[in-house]
Amino acid sequence: GAGVSQTPSNKVTEKGKYVELRCDPISGHTALYWYRQSLGQGPEFLIYFQGTGAADDSGLPNDRFFAVRPEGSVSTLKIQRTERGDSAVYLCASSVGTGGILNEAFFGQGTRLTVV
């Protein structure tokens, strides 16, 4: 696609529910990043994929969070047993990846998750 697409743009869920956030990166981008951003803060790294594999998942806060990218394109961030503290904007970005000179990341519009 023309840019990074994230769905839904907004999600309100009840505490304890399960949510899935989707990211569709720019076609051909092998690197995909998930970040979480709270109000007034910079993006906080969650997980990074190079192709289908998670190259670094050190930013996932706990085992309620996990992400997949089974075919090396679309990625889904999954949050189980949501808590009010999970409320934030979840940003996805993609880039050309390893060896590319143009490795700036392009961001999607984000998903605003609100846990009530």
Add this chain to the structure above:
Amino acid sequence: EDKVVQSPLSLVVHEGDTVTLNCSYEVTNFRSLLWYKQEKKAPTFLFMLTSSGIEKKSGRLSSILDKKELFSILNITATQTGDSAVYLCAAVNMNRDDKIIFGKGTRLHILP
């Protein structure tokens, strides 16, 4: 641990002023430094810097990298209210397959 530190965290100036935003980094196997502007949701790309001492310029914005002292600055001259945003700096670690690490950002507010 890789880290990127931006200063100041917030800045309020009057329209027409010139501002300088700072970014220092500690990243093993540094590849490049990126600047983004974030107004609402998605950060938008401004500059990518890979070489020391070479200024990148776009209109009233300019940026330069010092790889010896491990920092970069972003300058905005003749600021306008539309420049109000969070400015994010990020460093790319090429040893980690191009992992991108962000700073917390500088929140810039331009008063009319």
